[in-house]
Amino acid sequence: MSESALPDYAMTAPTDPLARRRIVFTTVVLASMAGLIWLLSFALSAGGFDLLDIILVVLFAVTLPWSVIGFWNATIGLFIMRSNNPVAVVTPVVARPGCSTA
Numbered sequence: 001m002s003e004s005a006l007p008d009y010a011m012t013a014p015t016d017p018l019a020r021r022r023i024v025f026t027t028v029v030l031a032s033m034a035g036l037i038w039l040l041s042f043a044l045s046a047g048g049f050d051l052l053d054i055i056l057v058v059l060f061a062v063t064l065p066w067s068v069i070g071f072w073n074a075t076i077g078l079f080i081m082r083s084n085n086p087v088a089v090v091t092p093v094v095a096r097p098g099c100s101t102a
Contacts, residue, residue, distance in 0.1 A: 025072065025076070028072055029065070029068050029069055029072055032068045032071075032072070033061070033064050033065065033068050036060075036064060036068070037057060037060065037061050037064070040056070040057055040060055041053075041057055044056060044057065
């Protein structure tokens with residue numbers, strides 16, 4: 001069966017225009033989390049690393065995503081709001097010719 005014989009819904013979907021943003025955001029969040037967990041482990045290992053230290057690191061790692069995601073959302077939002085056209089930065093469709101931000 002050739003590609004031209006396939007119905008429209010069976011065609012390959014176009015790539016997601018926001019995929020790069022999501023990958024960058026995920027990478028930054030995971031790198032921040034890894035760094036913070038390493039720093040906590042390093043700080044707790046000064047007097048030896050025992051079971052209590054492991055429990056503290058695990059509990060810290062469980063609650064950490066909320067703080068890190070909130071931090072990076074606020075930081076990225078600050079830079080977006082400081083741009084010339086924040087609506088076009090968030091919604092690339094608006095930046096196309098013929099679209100208005102009214």
